[in-house]
Amino acid sequence: MLYSLSSNRAGNVSLGVGIPPYIASWGGESLAYSEGDPYTQHGRSSVGVNRQQNREREAIIGASIVRPDAADKVRGEAKFVDDLSFAGMLYAKVIRSTVPHARITNLDFSRVCKHAGVVCIVTADDVPGENIVHVIYDDQPALADGIVRYIGEPIALLAAEDRRSAERAARLAIIDYKEIEAVFDPVAALKPGAPVVAVPKVVEQRPNLFNAMHIRKGDIEQGFAEADIIVEETYHTGYQEHAYLETQGAIAVPEENGAMVIYGTMQCPFYVQAAVAKVLDLPLSKVRVVQTTTGGAFGGKEDIPSVTSSLAALLAWKSRRPVKLILSREEDILTSSKRHPSIVHYKSGARSDGTLTAVEVDLVYNAGAYQTLSSAVLWRGVIHATGPYRIPHVKIDGRSVATNTVPCGAFRGFGSPQVIFAHESQLDRLADGLGIDRLEIRRINALKTGDRTATNQRLGKSTGVMETIKEAGKRIRWKDRLKSVNTFNEKSVYHRRGLGISTVMYGVGLGGKAPFLDKAGAYMKLEADGSLTIAVGNVEMGQGFTTVVTQIASEAMQIPMNRIHIAPIDSSRVPDSGPTVASRGTTMSGLAVINAAKKLRKRIAKVAGSLDITEEEISARLNEIAQAFWMRNLDPAVEGWAAGAPVSWNPETGLGDAYFVYSYATHIAEVDVDVTTGEVSVEDFVAIHDSGKIINRQLATGQIEGGIAQGLGFALMEEIKERNGELSVKGLTTYRIPTVRDVPSHAHVDFVEALYLKGPYGAKGLGEVPLMAAHAAISRAVAHAINTTITSYPLSPEQVKRNVALS
Amino acid sequence: MKIELIVNGKQQELDSAPGETLLHLLRRIGYKGVKKGCESGDCGACAVLLDDRVVNSCLVLAAKADGHRVTTVEGLAGQDKTGELHPVQEAFLEHGAVQCGYCSPGMIIAAVDLLAHNPNPSDQEIKEGISGNLCRCTGYVKQIEAIRIAAEKMRKSADV
Ligand code: FES
Ligand code: FES
Numbered sequence: 001m002l003y004s005l006s007s008n009r010a011g012n013v014s015l016g017v018g019i020p021p022y023i024a025s026w027g028g029e030s031l032a033y034s035e036g037d038p039y040t041q042h043g044r045s046s047v048g049v050n051r052q053q054n055r056e057r058e059a060i061i062g063a064s065i066v067r068p069d070a071a072d073k074v075r076g077e078a079k080f081v082d083d084l085s086f087a088g089m090l091y092a093k094v095i096r097s098t099v100p101h102a103r104i105t106n107l108d109f110s111r112v113c114k115h116a117g118v119v120c121i122v123t124a125d126d127v128p129g130e131n132i133v134h135v136i137y138d139d140q141p142a143l144a145d146g147i148v149r150y151i152g153e154p155i156a157l158l159a160a161e162d163r164r165s166a167e168r169a170a171r172l173a174i175i176d177y178k179e180i181e182a183v184f185d186p187v188a189a190l191k192p193g194a195p196v197v198a199v200p201k202v203v204e205q206r207p208n209l210f211n212a213m214h215i216r217k218g219d220i221e222q223g224f225a226e227a228d229i230i231v232e233e234t235y236h237t238g239y240q241e242h243a244y245l246e247t248q249g250a251i252a253v254p255e256e257n258g259a260m261v262i263y264g265t266m267q268c269p270f271y272v273q274a275a276v277a278k279v280l281d282l283p284l285s286k287v288r289v290v291q292t293t294t295g296g297a298f299g300g301k302e303d304i305p306s307v308t309s310s311l312a313a314l315l316a317w318k319s320r321r322p323v324k325l326i327l328s329r330e331e332d333i334l335t336s337s338k339r340h341p342s343i344v345h346y347k348s349g350a351r352s353d354g355t356l357t358a359v360e361v362d363l364v365y366n367a368g369a370y371q372t373l374s375s376a377v378l379w380r381g382v383i384h385a386t387g388p389y390r391i392p393h394v395k396i397d398g399r400s401v402a403t404n405t406v407p408c409g410a411f412r413g414f415g416s417p418q419v420i421f422a423h424e425s426q427l428d429r430l431a432d433g434l435g436i437d438r439l440e441i442r443r444i445n446a447l448k449t450g451d452r453t454a455t456n457q458r459l460g461k462s463t464g465v466m467e468t469i470k471e472a473g474k475r476i477r478w479k480d481r482l483k484s485v486n487t488f489n490e491k492s493v494y495h496r497r498g499l500g501i502s503t504v505m506y507g508v509g510l511g512g513k514a515p516f517l518d519k520a521g522a523y524m525k526l527e528a529d530g531s532l533t534i535a536v537g538n539v540e541m542g543q544g545f546t547t548v549v550t551q552i553a554s555e556a557m558q559i560p561m562n563r564i565h566i567a568p569i570d571s572s573r574v575p576d577s578g579p580t581v582a583s584r585g586t587t588m589s590g591l592a593v594i595n596a597a598k599k600l601r602k603r604i605a606k607v608a609g610s611l612d613i614t615e616e617e618i619s620a621r622l623n624e625i626a627q628a629f630w631m632r633n634l635d636p637a638v639e640g641w642a643a644g645a646p647v648s649w650n651p652e653t654g655l656g657d658a659y660f661v662y663s664y665a666t667h668i669a670e671v672d673v674d675v676t677t678g679e680v681s682v683e684d685f686v687a688i689h690d691s692g693k694i695i696n697r698q699l700a701t702g703q704i705e706g707g708i709a710q711g712l713g714f715a716l717m718e719e720i721k722e723r724n725g726e727l728s729v730k731g732l733t734t735y736r737i738p739t740v741r742d743v744p745s746h747a748h749v750d751f752v753e754a755l756y757l758k759g760p761y762g763a764k765g766l767g768e769v770p771l772m773a774a775h776a777a778i779s780r781a782v783a784h785a786i787n788t789t790i791t792s793y794p795l796s797p798e799q800v801k802r803n804v805a806l807s
Numbered sequence: 808m809k810i811e812l813i814v815n816g817k818q819q820e821l822d823s824a825p826g827e828t829l830l831h832l833l834r835r836i837g838y839k840g841v842k843k844g845c846e847s848g849d850c851g852a853c854a855v856l857l858d859d860r861v862v863n864s865c866l867v868l869a870a871k872a873d874g875h876r877v878t879t880v881e882g883l884a885g886q887d888k889t890g891e892l893h894p895v896q897e898a899f900l901e902h903g904a905v906q907c908g909y910c911s912p913g914m915i916i917a918a919v920d921l922l923a924h925n926p927n928p929s930d931q932e933i934k935e936g937i938s939g940n941l942c943r944c945t946g947y948v949k950q951i952e953a954i955r956i957a958a959e960k961m962r963k964s965a966d967v
Contacts, residue, residue, distance in 0.1 A: 066901055073908025074896040074915060076840020076880035083839040243943055245844045245852055245909040295842075295909030296943050329845045542907025542944045698903040698949075705946035706906065732849035732941065740934045740947040747948060 060555045061761050064698030067547040068561075069293070069540060081249045081265050081292040082326050089251070090119055090159035092315050092325035093166040095173045096335065097148035097155055100404040100725030101182035101195065104146055104155065108174035112158060115172060117165030120319040122157040128317065129281030133310055134274050135303050139199040140370035140407070142279050142310045148177070149197055149369035150406050151725050152335035154307075159315040159323050183208070184725055186366040186401035187343065198402035202371050208402040210367050211375040213382045215396040215654030217456055223358025223393025227349025231429045235346065235422040236792040239720040240339035240411055240713070241729070243737045246295020248336060249326035250309040252276075252316035259286040260313050265294045266305035267539055268579035269571045275306035276313045291569040297541040298710070299410030302579060303372045304336045330730045337372055337409025338720070340365040340400070342381075342418035348426045354436045354444040358393040359426075359454075361385045363419060367400040368407035374400040377408070379513040381415030383658045386454040387423040388465045388505035389445040394454045396654065404725050412707070413772045416506065417714060421793065424502045424776040429789065438780075439473050442503050442666070453505075456655045459662070462764065464690030464754030468666040469503055472688040475748055476668045485670070489785075496673045497683070498785025502776035503666045507659030508765035509584040512649025518584065518660075520577035522592035522640035524553075524600055528630040530623030532557060534593065535567045537577025538585040543767050544699035545585045551695055552590045552760050556597035558619045575641075585767075586695065588642050590760030596640025607634065645758055661756050663764045664690040667708070667777035669744070673785040675804050678797030680716055680782055682744040689769060690754045693762030697751075700766055704749045707770025713738045715775035715782075719794050810873040814838065815882025823869040829855070830864040833879060840880040840912045844941070851940030854913035855879050861920035863939070880912035883919060894964075895919050898957035899950070906944035914940045918954045926962055930955070 072078040109121050124131050124145040131145055132138045144155045155175060160166035181195040188194055189208040196207045204212050224230060250264035250272075260280060262272055269289040277287045289309070294301065312325040327336070345362040363381055367374035382398040413420075431441040447453065449463045476499075485497040510517045523535040534553055540546040546566050554561045567573060577589065607625050608618050618625065629636045649656035670684040687704050694700045717736050721728035729735040755762030775793075782800065783790045788807035792799070812819050814833070823832055830853045833841045844852035846865045853864040856878035885891040892900065895918045905911050914937055921928060921936030928936065933954045934947075942950065 064903070067903075067905065070900045070905040070908070073905045073911050074880075074892065074899050075884055075890075076838075076912045078908050079839070080842075080909065082843065243941075245842070245850060245907065245941065245943055247844075294907060296907040298943070329847065542909075544906070702903045702906060702945055702949055705948040706944045707946075709946035710943070731847050732845045733847055737941060737943060738946075739941060740937050740951070743946050743948070747946070 060551050060561070061693065061695055062697060065547060065551055065561065065696055067544055067699065068550065069546055078293045080246055080295055081251060081263055084251060084263060084292065085324070086251065086253055086322035089322040089324055090161060090315065090319055091163040091166045092157055092159050092312055092323050093170040094154045094311060094325070094331070095156040095158065095170050097144060097151060097153040099148065099177050099179055100151050101197070102148050102177035102179045104144065104148065104175060105178050106176035107156065109156065111172040112169045115165060115169035117161040118158055118169045119161065120159045120315060122314045122318050123155070126318060127279060127314060129279045132278060133307050134278045135271065135306060135372045136375055137202040137371040139202040140372065142307070142314065150404055152406060153369070154311060157311055157315050159319050182404035182725060184403050184405055184722060186364050186403055189401050189403050190399070197369055197404050203402070210371055210400045210402050211378050213379055213398045213654065215382060215394055215454055217454060217655060218393035220358055220360055220393050220395040224349045226351065226357040228352040229430060229433045230347065230349045231426055231433065232347040233426065233429070233789065233791060235344045235425065237342045237418050237421060238793060239341055239722070240718050241333055241720060241735055242296070242298045242300030242336070242338070242411060243732065243735065244296030244298060244300055247327045247329055247332040248301065248304050248308050249324070250305060250312045251322060251324045252309065252312035253322040254316050254320055258282070259288065260316065262287070262289045262309045262313065263292050264305050264309055265301060266291050267297045267301045267541060268305065269539065269569055270537065270576040271302070271306050271579060272309045273571045275310050279310045280313055280317055289571040291539045294539065294541040298412045299414060300336060301541065302410040304409070329732060333729055333731060333735060334727055335406060337407050339411035340367060340374070340377060340408040340415065340418070344418055344422040346422040346426050348430060350430045350434065352434060354431065354434055354441045356389055356391045356445050359386050359391050360395045361397070361419065361422070363398045365398070365400045365415065365418070366403055366405065366408065368403060368405045370407040372407045373409045376513050377410060377415035379415070380507070381419050382654065383455060383507060384416040384505065385419040385423065387420065388447050388503055388664055390447055390451050391454060396454070405722055406727065412710060412768045414768065417772050417775055420502065420504055420772055420776050421779065424780055425783070425790065428780055428783065439469065439478050439501055442469050442501065446503065447505070453658070455649065455658045457657045462661055462692055462754045462756040463664070464752045465503065465505060465664040467752040467754065468664050468688045468690050471750065471752055472501070472666040472668050472686050475686045475688065475750070476684065478668070481670065494674060494676050496675055496785040498671050498673065498781040498783065499668065500671070500777045500779065500781030500784055501666065501668045502773050502780055504664065504769065504773045506663045506765070506769045506772060508587060508661050508663055509644050509659060510578070511659035512647045512656060515644065515647055517578040518588065518644025520588035520592040520642050521574040522589060522596045523574050524593070524596040524638050524640065526600060526604070526626050526629060526636040528626050530626040531563045531565065532559060533565055533567055535570070535573035536589040536593065537569065537574040538580040538589040539569050541580065543585070543703055544696060545580070545589070547699060548586050548695045549589055549593055553593050553597060555761065556594045557601065559622060584765055586763055587759050587765055588644065590763065591642035592640040594640070594760055595642055596638045599638040599640065603634070661759070661764050663692070663766060663769050665769045665773040667773040669777040669781040671778060671781040671785055673782060673800060675786065678800035678804070680795060680800060682712060682778060685744040685747040687747060687749045687770060687773065688752060689766065690752050691766040691769065692756040692759055692764035693753050694751050695761065695763055700751070701749045703766055704770040705747055708747055708774040709738045709743050711771040711774025712743065712778055714771070715778045715793055716795050717742070719796060808870065810870060812872055813876040815878060816886070827869045828865050829867040829869045829872050829877070832869040833864060833877070838879045838881055842909055842912055844909065849941065850910070851913040851917060852910055854916040854940065856916060856920060859923065861917050880915055883915065893919065894960045895922065895954065895957040898953040898960070902953040902956060903949040904945065904953035910940060910942040914942065914950060918957065921954070922958050922961060926958060926965070928958060
């Protein structure tokens with residue numbers, strides 16, 4: 001197995017076999033591990049690589065290269081969507097439903113039309129194509145057609161000459177409703193006779209069951225019969241709002257020949273392209289989507305940009321002018337998709353030695369009024385419900401349910417944090433019940449290479465979960481720290497300390513639920529001066545994708561990073577490359593870039609040969625070679641392609657290879673709980689990740705630090721209450737996210753790199769994992785401190801005080 | 808109404824409708840580096856220096872700024888061709904303090920203000936200095952570090 005344990009300060013320390021195999025040979029076949037047997041490929045190809053080259057490459061892959069997009073950002077010159085304007089541009093405002101479930105009986109826009117500056121109004125009747133926001137299932141109308149199903153649902157649109165007129169005019173709309181009985185609680189919504197929320201064509205079972213999924217492995221009865229201890233509990237989590245600093249927005253610009261161009265803040269340009277084409281009844285080739293600098297996304301800009309872009313496009317189509325639609329913070333919080341509130345019932349059994357024998361889980365996710373991404377979110381929740389542990393007997397049932405509430409969608413972790421909260425709590429309770437150390441019980445059950453997951457997938461070589469547990473334990477000095485925590489608690493009256501550990505696994509990419517989306521293209525052009533233009537189809541949203549792709553291209557092409565430019569993301573430049581979600585950007589686009597580089601290098605090597613330029617000189621003399629391309633009319637452009645390794649998962653049994661590879665992490669948190677105020681502060685934090693090869697250490701560390709903060713928010717403070725379909729928060733005053741005062745004062749972040757030989761230079765995904773592990777480590781630490789079972793989030797001071805009283 | 812502002816050293820005479828915020832006005836006249844995150848004073852993305860004090864420009868009426876100096880993030884770097892970065896900008900750039908970058912302009916302005924009044928802040932003081940600025944991406948770790956490094960650099964160059 002290839003492991004390298006790396007340190008924050010120095011370079012990489014290899015613990016296992018040999019050097020990380022960065023293989024590149026000009027004109028050769030062996031650039032990445034995407035083909036053939038990776039091991040023989042490694043052995044064969046590394047021979048031809050000289051030491052000097054190795055050292056230079058080492059300097060690129062794994063280095064903390066400063067991100068090229070940071071310069072514009074610190075100067076205030078980066079162009080986010082609201083910073084752009086076009087000649088003749090109008091400003092849009094959405095007129096939204098104020099009731100959770102009703103028939104619209106009358107729309108009166110006469111006063112709206114008379115307002116100065118108003119240019120155009122669009123209702124469902126105007127939609128030229130299908131009145132649908134295409135995401136996965138086609139159930140969500142772009143504009144409500146007769147019925148509204150949640151508060152905030154778009155009913156009509158207006159465009160005006162300026163923002164103020166648009167806002168004022170929108171308030172003059174008169175909408176009459178005949179209210180229909182509504183249902184807000186997912187359990188109530190499943191009962192026979194419950195009000196029907198869901199559009200009938202997208203339910204598995206009436207009245208409101210959107211999706212049902214299950215896994216059956218082994219014999220659950222037998223598994224529990226073999227157990228010496230069984231614990232059972234129900235866990236609840238609420239909404240989490242992304243609170244990206246830049247709100248949702250899009251500009252639609254009509255172009256010649258009936259084409260439409262969309263500029264916007266987004267994760268998935270190809271989703272937007274499909275959605276706009278559908279609503280305008282245009283061929284896909286007439287819709288071009290350009291992603292603008294995106295001010296955070298975290299999953300929240302997976303589905304909603306299809307909505308905002310479709311709405312802006314409808315107005316642009318009708319008015320024949322560019323239209324800008326930017327959501328206010330209030331509008332964004334009230335109407336954009338969020339993390340699904342969950343009810344997770346969990347039963348687990350273990351032998352007296354701590355080995356797990358059986359896990360049975362029933363999870364219900366409140367999906368809101370429309371499907372959007374719920375089926376995919378639920379799927380990830382179901383697959384991840386058992387955690388990174390070896391369990392012979394598994395029974396999992398998941399349901400996502402329609403209610404008259406805001407539709408939920410993707411949020412970092414994508415359906416997994418809810419079950420992680422449960423599986424980590426359960427494991428601690430088993431450990432406590434059996435008198436086994438809580439770190440130890442994770443070691444006892446952690447999956448290893450060759451083990452089978454809950455879906456019966458055999459794990460490959462890149463399975464570093466055990467190493468994350470060991471390393472995290474070592475860093476915090478687990479045993480000593482437990483002692484010092486106990487000593488502290490013996491003496492202290494008003495403060496209590498706790499230590500929490502959480503271990504997670506994460507299936508990289510879209511896996512068996514949507515294998516057709518796991519692909520990516522890249523376009524690469526050698527310019528006449530030897531610089532390189534690259535276009536890819538996944539996006540930068542702050543996570544550092546552009547930098548990492550540039551590093552990969554630099555490595556694969558053996559040219560310096562400053563000679564490489566990644567073009568703005570534009571759907572017309574590359575084939576559909578799937579969404580930028582599921583921590584898949586680096587892996588998929590990285591492989592596509594490597595694939596393109598391989599082709600281009602072959603051509604370059606040929607031309608170099610004809611110029612008597614030796615292999616070693618190619619990088620330095622690339623401009624001469626590029627000139628020769630130009631003079632001789634040779635084709636200097638190539639396309640690269642990557643398709644995810646095949647998965648084979650059976651939806652009937654829930655068994656099979658769910659994802660092509662998994663990333664892992666272990667986090668440990670030490671908290672201090674003020675038992676009188678209920679306030680929790682995170683005193684120390686260790687995060688150890690296995691995401692395969694880390695391409696850029698500084699960016700990866702930054703991702704983890706940010707994920708820890710979001711996880712902390714989820715566990716301790718972020719809260720939205722829902723009453724009769726109405727959300728309790730209206731902005732960032734009432735929706736509190738972590739400030740600099742709330743985050744841990746210390747966080748030790750490091751990596752164990754169980755190389756994934758089919759990924760770009762051994763990399764797997766990272767983006768979502770830190771949030772997934774962090775919240776559970778923190779909540780487990782609180783539970784430890786106040787010696788209680790915690791069953792719901794967030795652990796606000798009031799909740800902590802309640803728990804203290806119960807303990 | 809007519810108001811006069813000195814924005815990043817440039818004197819400007821401007822029309823402003825009653826009720827217009829400084830944030831809106833600055834963006835309207837092209838200072839797009841001033842970001843809008845909430846318009847309720849919660850996020851700090853719109854922070855600018857009003858004379859020598861950091862303010863959330865979404866909470867300041869444009870009329871109130873009449874006759875004052877305003878510094879936006881665009882005014883921090885050298886205004887000549889080289890456009891040399893302010894030490895705080897440079898430290899943010901080099902030390903991984905920027906991810907999506909939407910909070911960066913406000914955060915940098917807050918840090919510049921902090922260091923102007925306190926050239927040698929403790930970590931606790933740095934935290935206080937940016938406690939009005941939300942960042943959803945970084946977890947603040949690298950921002951604190953960058954401010955610490957910028958402070959050191961500025962002190963050194965003040966010494967010579
Ligand atoms: S926009 Fe001014 S504080 Fe958020
Ligand atoms: S870098 Fe994205 S909000 Fe701070």
